[in-house]
Amino acid sequence: MFRRKTTITRADRDRLIDVTATKSNALRWALFIDELRREINSAKLIEPHRVAPDVVTMHSKVRLVDLARGEEEIHTLVYPEEMDLRAGRLSVLSALGTALLGCREGDVVRIAGAAGPRSIRIDTILYQPEAANRDGVAVAAAQLT
Numbered sequence: 312m313f314r315r316k317t318t319i320t321r322a323d324r325d326r327l328i329d330v331t332a333t334k335s336n337a338l339r340w341a342l343f344i345d346e347l348r349r350e351i352n353s354a355k356l357i358e359p360h361r362v363a364p365d366v367v368t369m370h371s372k373v374r375l376v377d378l379a380r381g382e383e384e385i386h387t388l389v390y391p392e393e394m395d396l397r398a399g400r401l402s403v404l405s406a407l408g409t410a411l412l413g414c415r416e417g418d419v420v421r422i423a424g425a426a427g428p429r430s431i432r433i434d435t436i437l438y439q440p441e442a443a444n445r446d447g448v449a450v451a452a453a454q455l456t
Contacts, residue, residue, distance in 0.1 A: 317413030319354040320362055320441065323369045327351055327403065330390055343404045347412075354413060364442035365416040369403065372438040373411065378419065378430040385437070388412065407431065 319327075328351065331344045359368075367373055372387045386401040388411055394402040401408045410420040411433065419432045 317350050317354040318357055318362065318366050319351065319413050320359045320368055321356050322359055323412075324351055324354065324356060326369070326390065330404070343406060343409055346406075347404060347409045350409060350412060359441045360445060362439075362441045363415070364439055365436055366439070367411045367414050367433065367436060368439055368441055369412075370438075370440045371436055372399075373433055374435040374437055375411075376432045376434045378432055383434070384431075386411075387438075 327347065331348055331351075362368060367388060369388055369390065372385065375384045375386065376382070377384065386399050386407075388403055388408055389400045391402045391404050394400055394405075401411075403409060403412055406422045406424075407420075410422050410431075414420060414433055416433050416436055419430055421428055421430050423429075
C-alpha cells in the first residue's frame with residue numbers, strides 16, 4: 312500500500328522549518344529531524360482554510376488504535392517545546408509525531424518502536440484547529456445575520 316502525499320498547511324510548514332533549524336532541537340531530536348524535513352519537502356502545501364477536517368495538522372487531537380494490541384491512544388500533535396507525554400502532547404519530532412503529520416482518518420502508519428515495528432490506525436480526529444476556526448467563523452457569521 313502506498314501512502315498518500317502528506318498534506319501540510321503553509322503556516323505549519325513555515326514554523327516546522329524553523330523548528331528543524333533550531334540548534335537545541337538539532338541536538339535533542341537529531342534522529343527525527345531528517346525524516347521531518349523529508350516530509351516537509353515532499354508535502355502538498357495548502358492554505359489553512361482549505362485543509363480537509365480529516366487531516367492531522369499541528370495541534371490536532373487524534374484517537375489512535377495500535378492494531379497489534381487493539382489499544383487506543385489519544386495524542387495532540389505539538390511542537391517540541393510543547394511536548395508533555397503525561398498530558399498526551401506528542402512532539403512532531405518523535406517518530407510517531409512525524410508519521411502522523413498530514414495523514415487522514417483511517418490511514419495506517421507504520422513506525423519503529425522500542426519493541427519492534429508498530430502499525431497505528433488514525434481512528435478519529437477529535438480536534439483540528441483549522442476546522443475549529445472555520446466552524447467558529449461560520450457560527451459567528453450566522454449569529455450576525
